[in-house]
Amino acid sequence: MTKLQKVLSAACLSIAMVSVIAPGTAAAQDAQVLNVATDATFPPMEFTDKGQRTGFDIDLMNALAKAMGKQVQWTDIDFKGLIPGLIAHRFDAAISGIYITPERSQVVDFTQPYFAGGLSVLVKADSPIKTPADLNGKKVTVQVGTKSVNFLRDNYPQVQRVEVEKNQEMFDLVGIGRADAAVTGKPAAYQFARSRPGFRVLDKELTTEEYGIAVRKDEGQLRDQMNAALAKIKADGTYAAIVQKWFGTTAK
Missing domain, CATH: 3.40.190.10 (Periplasmic binding protein-like II)
Structure with a gap:
């Protein structure tokens, strides 16, 4: 075997070793x-x-x-x-x-x-909505893809749902008066009410979930x-x- 052949052989061996070892190493990192x-x-x-x-x-x-x-x-x-x-x-x-x-x-x-957690209702502090029953006939905003959508559809058919992409959009619509209430997860509702004056969460929760x-x-x-x-x-x-x-x- 000539010197050139030995070099080419070693190079091929190195490439082969890399092709065998590299996938295993990547898999170990991915794990x-x-x-x-x-x-x-x-x-x-x-x-x-x-x-x-x-x-x-x-x-x-x-x-x-x-x-x-x-x-x-x-x-x-x-x-x-x-x-x-x-x-x-x-x-x-x-x-x-x-x-x-x-x-x-x-x-x-x-x-x-x-x-x-569970679903809660967020309204403005001066809202006439006092209980979940008061939601019927009102505009209530919900986030698409969440349980709030189907829950309102099934339990409050008289509600006018306003569906938005983001949680913050719900709160904004209530704030500017384009929605009467927002139905969202209890942690988010209470967090927003604590951080922004002029809002409150109804005492009665809609659901209790995990x-x-x-x-x-x-x-x-x-x-x-x-x-x-x-x-x-x-x-x-x-x-x-x-x-x-x-x-x-x-x-x-």
Whole structure:
């Protein structure tokens, strides 16, 4: 074998080794990354502050990933695209104030519930609306893709629904008088009322429900790992600290 042949042979061997080793290395790196989607427009659950993603769900997901020995890679997407995107394998999981419902559970799996919520009604402080029954005949704004849409359709058929893309748009419409009320998740409603004078949340909640992290039906192992991580951070006090940070109360 000539010197040139030896060099070419060594080069071919190196290329072959790279082609064999590189995929395994990439896979090992990918195994340490958890791709998670959210719609960061729902304070205090998830929102952006000075260009940084933050909120209860964000802190919770980062803590879960740490307990699992992984890092989170975030994908921002409109709420209505969370479940379809998850099913289409665009990401591994979705956390965004998602209620565990029978309809959603038919197409995706959920972790154990990680926080109690429900639907609440936000109105202006001087609104004549005092109870949910007063919503009939009024313009009520909701975010597309959320449970609020079907809930109002099924339980308050006389309501004039005003459907918008973002949570903030609902609040804006109530503020300028283009909607009489907004129906949204309890944490977001109370957070907005606390931060903006001139609004209040009705005492009577529309529903009492629980939030869960959505994963694909074929990702039972990932779901179980997240459940184990959730139990771990509850046991070591991390979960309670996150609840205290965002809601000013200790976890039960």
